[in-house]
Amino acid sequence: MDERKQRILRAIIEDYVKSAEPVGSRTIAKNYDLGISPATVRNEMSDLEDLGYLEKPHTSAGRIPSSKGYRLYVDSMMHQGPVLDEDVKQIHTIWNDSQLSGNEMLLHMARLVSQISHSMSLLLAPGHDQALLKYIHILPLDGHQAVMVVITATGALDNELMYFTSPVKADEIQRLAIQFSNAVQNKFLRDxxxxxxxAIIAHIDGPKSVLLQIGETLLRAITKRRLFYSVGTTELLSQPEFKTVEKVQPVLSLLEEQQQLGYILQDDSNTPIKIKIGSENQTEALNDMSLIQADFSQENNQLGTLAILGPTRMEYGRIINMLSYMKHLMETMARNQT
Known part of the structure; x- marks a missing residue:
């Protein structure tokens, strides 16, 4: 993409983030010093739409960024300056409160980012996932159902119901359960x-659909052992993107399933700040939303995860800077305590 198209796309995205209104060529030509006429801007916008970086709402002559446009903006066009002074001040107000525990500090930071971004904060804090897993046992109920029992070194146990789409024999379930249990025995739940x-499934001989169900059930049990918080539902739903019932309903349904929200935050990549835009989210309800996530860790010890969930129209640079700064503070605190 040539430089002129990039400048126009950046201007459209930044204007749309502020206004939440489709952007027309006259707005760009008038408000941004690009040195070109509205007609030229219009032609370039048409090209950007053909390339998939812009979309045209049915009810407007203007354009809005597509998920592809936002991705290009975040990856290569966004101005990445320092954390805003006002944001640093508010973060340090929380940071300097000696009465807050680590989890309470994370929760206060989650509320702060939610208020600033007008989005929802999702917080996954360490719970009992520091425990060692001793073994799992699967009790078949019938050909289509079974119960997984997860037992840790502390003696705590969780029961999770499993469903199989095709009938599975009891001895087959138990054979696979033993192999699975051996593979995860004496591992920390967080790992x-x-x-x-x-990787475990790839090395076990058996029906992949059954193995996947066992794996998903185990992950579900582990996720439930962590402390999950969601903050800012009102902030999120106050955004203009959620004016209609059709837009709100899928999000509300998702928010009712906190366990599902916990799955959304499972990401094994090593990227310091993880960003998923639109259809990059695997959950259909989030196809018009973006998720920006920071995992806090110290020497492979998971300290927590803080993520911002909002419409694709968000201040990516500001949120990324805030999460990066919070990540630095939390990990510095953890190092100083060791």
């Missing part, structure tokens, strides 16, 4: 990730 489960 059993989706990538680890996939």
């Amino acid at each position: 059993i990730t989706s990538a680890h489960i996939s």
Whole structure:
């Protein structure tokens, strides 16, 4: 993409983030010093639409950014300056409160980012996932259902119901359960990730659909052992993107399933700040939303996860800066305590 198209796309995105209104060529030509006429801007916008970076709402002559446009903006066009002074001040007000525990500090930071971004904060804080897993046992109920029992070194146990789309014999379930249990025995719950489960499945001989169900059920049990918070539902639903019932209903349904929200935050990549835009989210309800996520860790010890969930029209630079700064503070605190 040539430089002129990039400048126009950046201007459209930044204007749309502020106004939440489709952007026309006259607005860009008038408000941004691009040195070109509205007609030229209009032609370039048409090209950007053909390339998939812009979309044209049915009810407007203006354009809005597509998920592809936002992705290009975040990856290569966004101005990445320092954290705003006002944001630093508010973060340090929380940071300097000696009465807050680590989890309470994370929760206060989650509320702060939610208020600033007018989006929802999702917080996954350490719970009992520091425990060692001793074994799992699967009790078949019938050909289509079974109960997984997860037992840790502390003696705590969780029961999770499993469903199989096709009938599975009891002895087959138990054979697979033993192999799965041996593969995860004496591992910290925090270390059993989706990538680890996939590796286990690849080395076990058996129906992949059944193995996947066992793996998903185990991950579900582990996720439930962590402390999950969601903050800012009102902030999120006050956004103009959620004016209609059709837009609100899928989000509300998702928010009712906190366990599902916990799955959304499972990401094994090593990227410091993870950004999923629109259809990059695997959950259909989030196809018009973006998720910006920071995982806090210290020497492979998971300290927590803080993510911002909002419409694709968000201040990416500001939110990324805030989460990066919070990540730095939390990890510095953890290092100083060791």
